[in-house]
Amino acid sequence: MDIIERFEERARLGPGDLAIVAGEHRVGYGALDARANRLAHCLRRRGAGPETVIGICMSRRPEAFVAMLAALKTGAAFQPMDPGHPAQRLTENLAASGALLLLTERALARTFQDARLPVLPYEDLAAELAACPKTRPVRRLPAQGLRCVIFTSGSTGRPKGIGLTSASIANVADWAVARLPGPQVFLQFTSLGFDVSLQEIFGALLSGGSLVLVQEKHRQDPVALLDLMAREKVQRIYLSPAFLRQLARAALQEPALAGRLVLTEIVAAGEPLRLTPDVRRFLGALDGTVLENQYGPSETHQATACTLTGDLADWPDSPPLGRPVPGVRGHVLDEHLEPVPDGEPGEFHIAGTGVNRGYLGRPDLTAERFLPDPYGPPGSRMYRTGDLVRRDPATGRLEFIGRIDGQVKIRGHRVEPAEVDAVLTLHPDVQDAVTVARQSAEGTWQLTAYLVPAPGRALPDRAALREFAGQRLPSYMVPGTMVPIAALPLNKNGKVDRAALPPPDDLLDPRAGLVPPQNPQQEIIHGIWAEALERERLGIDDTFFDLGGDSLRAMQIISRVRQAFGVDLEVRALFDAPTVRGLAQAVEEAVVAEITAQSAADL
Numbered sequence: 001m002d003i004i005e006r007f008e009e010r011a012r013l014g015p016g017d018l019a020i021v022a023g024e025h026r027v028g029y030g031a032l033d034a035r036a037n038r039l040a041h042c043l044r045r046r047g048a049g050p051e052t053v054i055g056i057c058m059s060r061r062p063e064a065f066v067a068m069l070a071a072l073k074t075g076a077a078f079q080p081m082d083p084g085h086p087a088q089r090l091t092e093n094l095a096a097s098g099a100l101l102l103l104t105e106r107a108l109a110r111t112f113q114d115a116r117l118p119v120l121p122y123e124d125l126a127a128e129l130a131a132c133p134k135t136r137p138v139r140r141l142p143a144q145g146l147r148c149v150i151f152t153s154g155s156t157g158r159p160k161g162i163g164l165t166s167a168s169i170a171n172v173a174d175w176a177v178a179r180l181p182g183p184q185v186f187l188q189f190t191s192l193g194f195d196v197s198l199q200e201i202f203g204a205l206l207s208g209g210s211l212v213l214v215q216e217k218h219r220q221d222p223v224a225l226l227d228l229m230a231r232e233k234v235q236r237i238y239l240s241p242a243f244l245r246q247l248a249r250a251a252l253q254e255p256a257l258a259g260r261l262v263l264t265e266i267v268a269a270g271e272p273l274r275l276t277p278d279v280r281r282f283l284g285a286l287d288g289t290v291l292e293n294q295y296g297p298s299e300t301h302q303a304t305a306c307t308l309t310g311d312l313a314d315w316p317d318s319p320p321l322g323r324p325v326p327g328v329r330g331h332v333l334d335e336h337l338e339p340v341p342d343g344e345p346g347e348f349h350i351a352g353t354g355v356n357r358g359y360l361g362r363p364d365l366t367a368e369r370f371l372p373d374p375y376g377p378p379g380s381r382m383y384r385t386g387d388l389v390r391r392d393p394a395t396g397r398l399e400f401i402g403r404i405d406g407q408v409k410i411r412g413h414r415v416e417p418a419e420v421d422a423v424l425t426l427h428p429d430v431q432d433a434v435t436v437a438r439q440s441a442e443g444t445w446q447l448t449a450y451l452v453p454a455p456g457r458a459l460p461d462r463a464a465l466r467e468f469a470g471q472r473l474p475s476y477m478v479p480g481t482m483v484p485i486a487a488l489p490l491n492k493n494g495k496v497d498r499a500a501l502p503p504p505d506d507l508l509d510p511r512a513g514l515v516p517p518q519n520p521q522q523e524i525i526h527g528i529w530a531e532a533l534e535r536e537r538l539g540i541d542d543t544f545f546d547l548g549g550d551s552l553r554a555m556q557i558i559s560r561v562r563q564a565f566g567v568d569l570e571v572r573a574l575f576d577a578p579t580v581r582g583l584a585q586a587v588e589e590a591v592v593a594e595i596t597a598q599s600a601a602d603l
Contacts, residue, residue: 002141003170004072006206008033017183018210020062021232027062029208032069038132039070040139042125046118047100048074050145055094055102056192057081057111060213063122064192065201067103072147075139076100077163079149080192085474087111089159093151097161097360143167146357150195150298153416153477155407160365162298163357164195171327171353172302173202183208184235184264189219189243194413195298196238196269203236220571222250222555223257223562230260237263240270240412242444246555248282253563258285269294269302270412271445272400275317284312295321295400298414299369299383300354303328304398320397321389327353330398331375331382332391339375342393345401351375351382406498408437408445410476411552415447420479423472424449427465429457434488434496435479446548448504449479452488459484462546480548515539521565521584528560529580544578557583567591 001009010017015030027035040048048054054071056078058064064080071078079097081090091114094102101118104111112119148164176199186204188211190197204211212232218225225247229237239247244266251258263286273293283291296303306322308315324330332346333339340346351373358366373382388401406417417435424433432452437445453459460468462482469478481504489500517523522540530538533547544554554574561583562569567590577586 001170002072002143002145002166003147003173003202003206004069005141006170006173007069007072007202008136010206010208014208017208019205020065020211020213022060022062022213023215025062029205032062032066033136034134035066035129036069036073037134037136038129039066039125040073040137041132042128043070043074043076043101044137044139048076050075050140050142052076053079053097053099053146053149055079055081055097055099055104055117057083057090057102057104057108058122059083059105059108060188060192060215062213063105065211067122068201073136073139075141075145077146077148079151079161080197081151082191082193082474083108083111085193086471087114088472089474091115093159093161096151096159097149141166148195148198149360150193152298152414153407153419155405155416155418158419158422160362161360162195163360164198164298164301165356168301168354168356169198169202172199172325173206175302175325175327176203177207180207180209181264183210185210185212185233187229187234187237188213189225190238190412194270195301196412199267199269199302200238209236220551220555222246222559223254226250226254226257226261229263230257233262235262235264236267237265238267238269241268241273242271242411242552244268244273245276245279246552246559248276248278249556250559251282251285252278253559255285258282261286263289265290265292267292267294269296271409273319275315275319280312280315291315293319293322295398296350296354297383297385297387299356299358299385300328300350301356303350303354304330306397318400320392320395320399322397324350324352325354329373329376329382331373332389332398337371337374340390342391342396345388345390347404348385348387348389348398349373349382350385351380355381355383406437408447410437410445410447411550413474413476415445415477417447420447420449420469420473420477423469424451424465426472427460427468429454429459430465431455432488434498434501436498436501444552446481446550447477447479448481448483448548450483450485450488450501452485463543466545475551480545480550482546515541515581517580519584521587522580524564525561525580525584525587528557528564532556532560538580540580540584542579544574549574549578561587565591567594 011029011033017029019029019032020027054076056067068078106121106123109121144165146163147166149161151159151161154160186200188200218228291308293306304321304324306320329351331349358370369384370381373380386404389398408415420435421433430451431454435449465482483504489497491497517526532553554571558571565587573586577583
């Protein structure tokens with residue numbers, strides 16, 4: 001049964017059951033199904049059907065999920081996109097997928113002014129939708145039909161679109177639903193352009209559960225997210241390990257709030273999981289919450305899982321990937337595609353129901369990564385992950401070792417440094433660029449770009465380079481540190497010798513930005529920055545981004561500043577005043593504002 005047929009069955013059985021929670025807005029299964037049917041008729045009139053793609057770029061609101069379901073009801077695929085990504089990247093991805101049309105919002109329509117396809121703001125369809133029937137349209141649902149398109153970073157310098165099938169999505173949904181004790185409340189936290197969101201969405205909607213939507217303020221403020229989870233009685237969440245660490249810190253700072261949580265399961269996915277002391281304390285304070293480590297590239301969706309049970313003290317700091325989920329076969333092979341003995345490292349190859357279509361419009365790249373499976377049924381394929389793993393002889397669990405190339409995961413998202421390099425070298429003042437990833441003591445990856453100036457030119461300042469990159473790359477792909485270098489070191493084969501690249505601090509001006517704290521407020525904030533950014537060399541006029549800062553570290557800093565000074569400061573304050581000096585001034589202004597407001601209230 002196709003995933004949309006499964007949803008429709010749920011809506012028929014429980015039309016009054018709660019499906020989506022968005023603030024004060026509640027949508028039941030019956031209403032959600034009817035709204036999706038109306039929109040599906042509207043899309044059918046415009047040519048939507050099997051093997052067509054419907055682009056969807058909306059903020060996290062019920063209409064976005066109506067649009068996804070409507071596309072599926074026509075037999076088409078939906079292409080979810082993050083509205084926070086640069087306009088040029090979004091437009092190019094729509095062109096690469098050959099999307100039939102784009103569903104968006106009026107507020108976002110200008111983003112797609114250069115797109116060569118119909119752009120339909122949802123609000124502008126109100127009259128047409130009202131005239132459409134609430135019954136589902138007649139459609140054809142091919143068993144292996146294209147149902148979703150997800151774009152991810154590409155090693156060739158441009159993103160690549162992965163075609164997900166109904167069978168792949170349904171396989172994971174079936175497995176997830178079968179393990180649930182009944183309908184549960186899911187948090188919809190993951191970016192809609194990231195394939196993990198499919199587990200949140202269809203895990204909830206195919207099991208009769210409800211989906212609680214987060215807003216940007218919840219993503220930027222872990223304390224606000226904890227409050228939302230407690231109020232809506234969220235039971236199941238999917239988080240990247242990086243954000244799990246932020247949530248754990250917030251929970252430890254707000255024990256009364258954390259005590260109201262009713263979580264039954266936390267799923268960590270998107271990057272290797274590490275159990276830091278904060279995460280262990282957070283999990284130890286929860287009553288009966290299960291932690292599961294999941295693994296799976298977008299090309300195969302979820303492939304393995306490891307459920308951590310028993311005494312928390314016995315859990316390894318780096319949990320294994322676990323075993324393949326039902327419907328998935330895992331091969332650990334050498335360079336000749338021969339199995340390696342248990343305990344020995346090899347490249348992980350994924351086969352079975354989870355293997356998706358391949359890369360849209362990229363037959364060469366598809367042939368390189370999607371290979372015939374010599375160990376499966378005739379005609380079956382397997383995906384070369386590029387991940388080195390080994391199978392534990394005693395437990396049979398797979399353990400992650402590392403990558404065979406330069407790919408890294410930043411905040412759960414795949415990043416190919418070659419794509420970052422390609423964007424940076426588009427700048428007329430940059431002759432060459434090499435981006436490398438360095439891992440912090442906490443296990444978080446940070447990007448550093450080494451830039452060679454074009455002949456006769458000088459590199460612009462780092463803020464200008466970040467702005468240039470940010471117009472073409474999502475924020476998680478913009479290097480936090482950009483340093484000039486006269487020439488890139490080469491090995492004897494003429495390739496860049498990444499191991500010979502000097503530490504960034506050796507290339508930055510040691511005399512610049514080292515103004516020490518001038519007052520007690522700056523001293524406290526300086527210490528918070530130094531710990532969060534893992535930096536010893538830090539002046540009060542150094543900018544947050546030059547020091548490798550990102551949104552997760554911003555949340556950590558603001559959370560600690562709130563605690564230290566007792567002020568209600570938004571994460572936006574750090575982006576508006578990205579220095580220790582500037583943030584200290586923002587704290588002072590917030591303190592004065594609160595005192596003034598309190599004085600006025602006492603009159």
